[in-house]
Amino acid sequence: MRGFMSTVICASLVWGGGDSQPAPTVDFTAAKVDFNRDGFEDYAVSAPAGTVGHTLKAGYIAILYGAAGGVDPARRRILHLDSSNVANDPVAGDAFGARTAAGDFDADGYTDLAVGSYNPFELDRRFVTLLWGGKDGLALGTPLIDPPRTDVPPDLVDRTEGREMVAGDFDGDGKDDLAATSERGLVNVFHGPFPRTGRPARKVVLDGSYEHPTRLVAGDLTGDGKDDLVSTHAWEETAEPSLFWKGGPQGLAGRPRRLDAAATGIVGDLDGDHYGDLVMRVIPGGFVDTLKADEGTIKVLYGSPDGPGRRTRTITQDSPGVPGSGARGDQFGFDLAAGDVDGDGYADIAAGLPGKTGGGAVLLLRGGRSGPTGARLFTQASPGIPGTAEDGDRFGASVSLRDLNGDGRADLGVGAPGEDGKAVKTGAAWVLPGSTSGLTTDGARSFDPAAIQASDTGSHLGMWSAK
Secondary structure (H helix, E strand, C coil): CCECCCCCCCCCCCCCCCCCCCCCCCCCCCCCCCCCCCCCCCEEEEECCCCECCECCCCEEEEECCCCCCCCCCCEEEECCCCCCECCCCCCCCCCCCEEEEECCCCCCCCEEEEEEECCCCHHHEEEEEECCCCCCCCCEEECCCCCCCCCCHHHCCCEEEEEEEEECCCCCCCCEEEEEECCCCEEEEECCCCCCCCCCEEEEECCCCCCEEEEEEECCCCCCCCEEEEEEEECCEEEEEEEECCCCCCCCCCCEEECCEEEEEEECCCCCCCCEEEEEECHHHEHHHHHHCCCCEEEECCCCCCCCCCEEEECCCCCCCCCCCCCCCCCCCCEEEECCCCCCCCEEEEEECCCCCCEEEEEEECCCCCCCEEEEECCCCCCCCCCCCCCCCECCEEEEECCCCCCCCEEEEEECCCCCCCCCCEEEEEECCCCCCCCCCCCEEECHHHHCCCCCCCCECCEECC
């Protein structure tokens, strides 16, 4: 069932059986993330509160490289602002890795990673670092050069910060671009290709009708081969409408269109019509300060030549076919990811519920000809998943869907930044393999900072993973 934009629909979801209709031939789920171009996607998971040397909360990123046998903690790289060949030096509170965005910014065929640092105490410690991919994976890192605006007085120069960012090809030239928030609350778009000096080919500032973006989401919602941008917004405790910016030959141009207020979002072609669909966690009552206690509601805005929102579908934990039931503070949709876990050609959606009683959970919504057609719930207590479920783990605070073993099916990465390991709040991450029948716990793996020989106490590994 689908309804108009103002209609709330309780979706009837039944897992299994598949669709009798032919599957699509084009995958619109997400660009591949392969830092060393070996044919296997890679998993980048952040510990923004991690200690680097003796520098508290400087932050680091763990890169788990894919292989035929899946990820292996022994085959990893830890990167931070004190790594050799990465520019800058760490300062306490930098939170390196608070946000990351994966894209091929220099157009050399290797995926690169834009990494945000957002120090709450020092304004000049809010910046973006570009980690460059290569045959040995990510190693070299240079600062993003933010060309100053020449159309404003010097005291109004608006620097890019590392708080929110997303990669996409907004002008369809085959070279990835980077959209990032600025300190004055606008969105700067840096167009590729970027040489390894970090200077973009050009910069565009999106002067929208709302400021203070809280999340940036990219994907081709109109099916024209150019990525579009959705920005979510809030002012203090009040949510503002989200904005849809259409991509075109010159990039993101013109006035944006308003959409529902939202906290998070992701783009994937759920119904195989070759238009990316926007999946959002909507904000109850229009007040962002209610999100922590929110059960959570997911809304699908189906793509079309005009963009998202003409047809919609709303799903809650109490929708028929969704396992379990919603409860205060579950935070269904806290983080979202899109990928094809069963190889049927339709994007599936992973939605985190880090506040769910028992330590958190992840709900997988299966895509199909009519959109979401089934749901499965995974927790640390699910058979086959390593570890022990405890309240406060926040399992599902970050989710990722990437084909880490090259079998044509996306694997689920899950972060639990509140997990206690050998120390308190070390955080941890899990990988669940995809299969022809969907996600499986057979062969599920987990790793904490100790397993990857990284800083542990209070690191909160799993707080974010690359989109």
